[in-house]
Amino acid sequence: MTALPLRPELQGRSPYGAPQVPARYRLNTNENPHPLPDELLADLGAALGAAAVELNRYPDRDAVALRTDLAAYLSRSGTAVTAAQVWAANGSNEILQQLSQAFVGAGRTALGFTPSYSMHPLITAATGGTFVDGHRRADFTIDVEAAVAQVRDVRPDLVFVTSPNNPTGTAVALETVTALHDAVDGVVVVDEAYAEFARPGTPSALTLLEGRPRLVVSRTMSKAFGMAGLRLGYLAADPAVVDALQLVRLPYHLSSLTQAAARTALAHTDALLATVDAVKHERDRIVAALPGLGLTSVPSDANFVLFGGFADAPAVWQALLDRGVLVRDVGLPGWLRVTAGTPEETDAFLTALGEVVAPAHLGGWAP
Template structure:
């Protein structure tokens, strides 16, 4: 008898689904969420917005989410309007739609790993061949090396992250300039953590005018503390937005999602007020981890990647045993921790200090 595995696409057989551990521990700093809950005034307005559409749920929502896209364009600035902004259920759906439209069977996507782990997973799901474009030993991207890899593989889509996940590093302007020049197809800059970047870090949004192959993706999950609502978006040339409407599912954004997101965007200033506090906690962790003798990658995100661990898996387990969950991102000797509230960071620093004192540290720092 034919099994489901026999019926499954051959390129998906043996793969594991994406998933971060969801453990019942007091301190959860593993998924880069914003640990600060929605302020009461924002929650109240979102509740009102939801109530205003509930009785109309027998009707389909605005298929094009025009009002929401206008609000997102106003938030981003840079002269953007509805024609240059698109929204979906989280930035992962945005990335999926981009690969449905510009990737697919017979096409290639390239990303510089380690980077966001969903990029190759979504590539596989859309039948797009994935190529690992490697970073340097210090996790930087060398412009010449990047150009050479692009010339070798001629990818239809190139993924860049700024700040990068899991390293937290912002993209150097010279790297983006070289990639834009070398890439024959779409260049997607994933800016999920852009609001946490240090002062002076330039967004790829500044380069959009006149570059129809450049796409900048964003999310409301992180800085807006809106992860549970699932709202991602992009800014691009109008032709890219038009192309995505060929592959998006009809009415893909519910009326509830659109109403909640618009209400949240109306309070952007209030919601983003936690960003500075998160950055303070991030920098506090950098200082403390460095003081423990651990190498730390400079971060422009709401998390910190630290290394120098002879047995990173054992360190992760020991932290869990102490009630603190952080992320093993699959880099030998390295772990990633989200910058949470002051109390959560206190708990992490207390735990990691005890763990480091009890476990060996590698001489190489890697």
């Protein structure tokens, strides 16, 4: 059989995906564990029913009403954002893909600081570009001087900065973002998928947008809003960036139903974000419990915790799964990642983890 003529830069790669294996407690994909409030579900039914009446017509290809609502939500943080500065797509992944299509592409380069979101290199390759690894320190922070020197040398067309970072949870200082922006002529994308979970005093890169037309801040409704199944991501940037993305977006890329559901969810912002503090409490509870188990964690501004100190992380992953708890093996030797869930899920995780690591304190543990 003749092999498919797959593009060389895609050959040998694996598609993105987290293992979806049966488990009572699924703490591997950073979802918000809290169900949507009843009043939102009722309004969603009505909104989707109204939108369905005109499904024979194409949706608003520019999603103007949705972008207006998203701008109003972002402006609540104290940084004024207009609808002309906002763009929306099917999850933040499509936002990142459109950015790569517009500003990277064949013969161009994107740079990111790994370990970070594993889709950044894949999106770069899928759009024909070359991904350069900027690396991080052993504590998973970015060495600003080294990073600035590297971007000046590489001169990437796009720089990914994930804050809070996935899978480590670490936030990136705004001084680092500005230093990178000022050192490169390309677009700097600050991926803030987990921004709403940041600890007090952690500012958003939204505050840096004014006067920086090459700076982009991407967000999602999948995490804090608990709408992972909706697939709605968005960005804030200079209006010229939004205009550029309309050159590469597919026609009518956001369905009428998606736009209606997202606008309805935004009308219930306060109720949806009321769960954020509860998730942060469980995150901090996990962090506080780990030293007592002889483990360590990375300070987290997200809804998950990277924890480690294992000689054989995959074996620990399997031992936890055997006890009904599914966490994420992110491929970092000695480390695993757990999503902050409900109190019941945290109890189950800590109990299972205690059972797994307790023998190690006595020496010679192997699951």
